[in-house]
Amino acid sequence: MQTPQPSIDYISYEDVTSKAVLERIIYPNMHKNYYWSDDFSAKNYIALAKAGFISVTETYKGEEFLIPEIQYKYAILDFEDLHISKKVKRLLRQKSFTLEFSSELDEVFEAINTLHKNSWLTPKYLNILKETQQLESNFKVQSVELREEGELLAGEIGYVIGRTYTSLSGFSSRQKHHRNYGTVQLVLLAKYLEKNGFDFWNLGHPFMDYKLALGAKIYERKDFLRRWIKATS
Numbered sequence: 001m002q003t004p005q006p007s008i009d010y011i012s013y014e015d016v017t018s019k020a021v022l023e024r025i026i027y028p029n030m031h032k033n034y035y036w037s038d039d040f041s042a043k044n045y046i047a048l049a050k051a052g053f054i055s056v057t058e059t060y061k062g063e064e065f066l067i068p069e070i071q072y073k074y075a076i077l078d079f080e081d082l083h084i085s086k087k088v089k090r091l092l093r094q095k096s097f098t099l100e101f102s103s104e105l106d107e108v109f110e111a112i113n114t115l116h117k118n119s120w121l122t123p124k125y126l127n128i129l130k131e132t133q134q135l136e137s138n139f140k141v142q143s144v145e146l147r148e149e150g151e152l153l154a155g156e157i158g159y160v161i162g163r164t165y166t167s168l169s170g171f172s173s174r175q176k177h178h179r180n181y182g183t184v185q186l187v188l189l190a191k192y193l194e195k196n197g198f199d200f201w202n203l204g205h206p207f208m209d210y211k212l213a214l215g216a217k218i219y220e221r222k223d224f225l226r227r228w229i230k231a232t233s
Contacts, residue, residue, distance in 0.1 A: 008034050008035060008036045008067075009032065009035055009036070010035065010036055010037065011026075011035035011036070011037055011048075011068060012037070012039070013039060013041075013043065013044045013047060016044070016047045016048050016051050016053070016068075017047050022051055026070060027070070027221070027222070027225060030072065030221070032070075033069050033070055033071055033072055034067055034068075034069050035053075035067070035068050035069075035070075036058075036065050036066065036067055036068075037065065037066040037067075037068060038063075038065055038066070039066065040066060040124060040127075040128055041128075041131075042128055042131035042132040042134070042135055043135065044066075045066075045128045045129075045132060046132055046135060046139045048068045049139065049159060049161060049166070050139070050161055050232060051070070052070055052224070052225055052228050052229075053068035053069060053070050054068070054069055054071065054166065054168070054204050055067065055068040055069070056069070056120040056121075056125075057120045057121075057122050057124065057125050058120070064122065064124055066125075067120075070221065071204070071205065071221060071224075072220070072221055073205075073206050073218050073219065073220055073221065073224075074202060074203075074204065074205075074206065074218070074219050074221070074224040075202075075203040075204060075205065075206035075208075075211040075212070075216040075217070075218060075219075076200050076201065076202060076203065076216060076217060076219050076224065076227070077190060077200060077201040077203060077211075077214060077215055077216040077217075078200050078215075078217070079190055079191075079193065079194035079198075079200075079201075081215035081216070081217065082187070082190045082191075082194075082214065082215045083213065083214060083215040084187050085180075085183070085213075087180050088180055088183050088184055088187055091180055091181075091184055092184065092187070092188075095148060095184075096148065096149075097146055097147070097148055097184060097188065098146075098147045098148075099144065099145070099146055099147075099185065099188040099189065099192060100144075100145045100147060101142050101143070101144060101145075102142070102143045102145065103133055103140075103141065103142065103143075104143065105126060105129060105130065105141065105143045105157055106126075107143070107145070107152060107155075108143040108144075108145060108152070108155040108156065108157055108170075108171070109121065109126050109143075109157065111152060111155060111171045112156075112157070112169050112170065112171045114171075115171040115174070116169070116171070119169065120169075121157070121168070121169045129141045129157070129159075132159075138161060138162060139159060139160070139161055140159060140160040141157065141158075141159045142157070142158060142159065142160060143155060143156070143157050144156050144157075144158065144170075144185065144189055146172075146181060146184060146185035146188065148181075153172065153173045153178055153181045154170070154171065154172035154173065154178075154181045154182045154184065154185040155170060155171060155172075155185060156168070156169065156170030156171070156185070156189075157169055157170070161232045162199075162231050162232035162233065163197065163198050163199040163231045163232070164198065164199060164200060164201075164202055164228065164231045164232055165189075165193055165198055165201050165202065166201075166202040166204065167201070167202070167203055167204060168204075170182070170185075172185065182210075183210070183214075186210075186214055187214075189201075190214070199227075199231040200227065200231065201216075202224075202228070203216050206218040
């Protein structure tokens with residue numbers, strides 16, 4: 001089998017569930033962040049997530065692969081650092097929003113793929129997420145939905161492990177009169193996570209301005225993993 005990219009190594013379920021392989025080979029190697037896998041099983045996906053990988057997909061020569069990334073840097077939001085802009089505060093005072101959580105992922109999945117063409121969040125990936133819901137209680141996939149008068153206007157899909165929440169992908173309405181609704185969803189989610197005793201929010205890649213504007217701070221891999229392992233075990 002050919003690899004999606006020649007420089008990317010294959011990672012197996014046995015690799016990702018081996019403490020020795022993770023701690024001696026994968027985590028210290030700051031020359032590698034991406035790996036590839038053809039194992040789309042729910043147990044493999046959960047093992048990767050618990051080890052700190054965030055997985056996406058890539059198609060290579062007509063075949064879809066899982067691309068787990070152990071990032072060089074992560075954006076983490078500690079809730080005391082949450083920043084709420086004046087515009088968002090005004091919206092929260094003026095509008096009647098509801099933030100809903102569901103294990104039914106299809107509506108948010110469709111909204112994400114309508115907004116983001118050629119998304120890595122494919123039907124095959126969605127199927128893995130649904131299958132994880134049957135396996136264990138310490139890993140839970142959620143859709144997060146911001147609604148106004150019942151209409152879905154922003155949302156995301158992510159997962160809970162231990163006392164952490166990790167964002168995968170999201171969307172917000174691009175209608176001019178819904179400007180800043182995506183940020184409203186993020187702020188309300190942060191408040192929910194804080195209220196319910198989460199340690200922190202893993203926002204993944206730090207190279208997006210909205211994450212830093214929200215109050216997230218950038219952690220190097222080793223510092224992220226130190227916090228991650230403690231909060232997810």
